[in-house]
Amino acid sequence: MTIEKNKLTGTIFNIQRFSLHDGPGIRTTVFFKGCPLRCIWCHNPESFDKSIQVTFDQEKCIECDICKGVRDISTSERCPANAIEVIGEEISVEDLYSEIEKDKGYYETSNGGVTFSGGEPLMQSEFLVKILKKCNENNIHTAVDTCGQASKEVFEKVNDLVDLYLYDMKFIDNDLHEKYTGSSNEKILENLKYLSDKNIRIFIRLPLIPGITDTEKNITEVVEYLKRINFEQINLLSYHGYAKNKYIKLGINVELDQLETISESRLEEIKNKFVSAGFKTVIGG
Numbered sequence: 001m002t003i004e005k006n007k008l009t010g011t012i013f014n015i016q017r018f019s020l021h022d023g024p025g026i027r028t029t030v031f032f033k034g035c036p037l038r039c040i041w042c043h044n045p046e047s048f049d050k051s052i053q054v055t056f057d058q059e060k061c062i063e064c065d066i067c068k069g070v071r072d073i074s075t076s077e078r079c080p081a082n083a084i085e086v087i088g089e090e091i092s093v094e095d096l097y098s099e100i101e102k103d104k105g106y107y108e109t110s111n112g113g114v115t116f117s118g119g120e121p122l123m124q125s126e127f128l129v130k131i132l133k134k135c136n137e138n139n140i141h142t143a144v145d146t147c148g149q150a151s152k153e154v155f156e157k158v159n160d161l162v163d164l165y166l167y168d169m170k171f172i173d174n175d176l177h178e179k180y181t182g183s184s185n186e187k188i189l190e191n192l193k194y195l196s197d198k199n200i201r202i203f204i205r206l207p208l209i210p211g212i213t214d215t216e217k218n219i220t221e222v223v224e225y226l227k228r229i230n231f232e233q234i235n236l237l238s239y240h241g242y243a244k245n246k247y248i249k250l251g252i253n254v255e256l257d258q259l260e261t262i263s264e265s266r267l268e269e270i271k272n273k274f275v276s277a278g279f280k281t282v283i284g285g
């Protein structure tokens with residue numbers, strides 16, 4: 001896509017249509033590049049960096065020499081083996097909106113809409129505000145999937161334009177939060193309380209990583225913490241795949257060799273703890 005000079009653009013790395021996992025109904029999920037956290041289990045490490053990246057996969061390379069050893073955006077399209085991959089694109093509000101609008105009929109019949117995810121969409125708040133406004137003007141339901149690590153001013157800018165927050169929680173214990181996400185949870189919990197006090201519609205999302213976030217201690221602390229928060233439901237997200245290969249291609253240190261899957265019985269046990277606390281609890285989503 002050609003973009004006019006000086007036009008406001010966002011950097012995204014994927015647009016997923018017909019998604020059933022990022023909020024109610026049929027949705028289009030737009031993945032923003034850039035994230036302030038570094039959760040070691042993240043299966044979208046291509047979202048970490050806000051800039052457009054180029055990766056090279058040695059295993060796919062057939063050594064045809066078409067690229068003459070230059071592996072960048074200019075040679076990626078000519079590589080016959082798809083060994084050179086460009087991650088991310090700059091997109092204007094208008095172009096992104098035309099993608100979102102394509103499925104308006106499905107949103108209307110399923111009570112769905114658009115979800116801005118990532119990465120952390122609030123890191124590109126100026127662009128986010130513009131695309132949210134456009135969706136609002138056209139009566140498209142909007143959700144923002146956030147890790148919560150943003151300033152209050154940013155939330156204030158977008159709150160009136162967001163129908164639903166998908167708010168990620170990992171740990172209540174700050175030391176564990178720092179250890180596994182690279183960042184303190186102080187602001188994250190503060191922002192959650194602030195949104196809760198404003199009675200904004202929130203779905204909490206808790207990733208269940210065996211031995212890391214699914215421990216008795218963490219689950220108990222999360223349940224107790226949420227008793228003080230106004231939210232509509234909690235989604236328990238069980239992770240199945242760990243994108244080790246993506247980390248290698250991006251040159252990011254692999255901290256988890258592989259991700260174990262939480263057992264069905266443990267998942268049910270955890271669900272029951274949230275249900276017993278009176279929370280609407282959904283596995284997946």
Ligand code: SF4
Pocket residue numbers: 060061062063064065066067068069071078079080081082083084
């Ligand atoms: S064009 Fe692609 S397949 Fe050919 S040498 Fe370059 S990276 Fe390898």
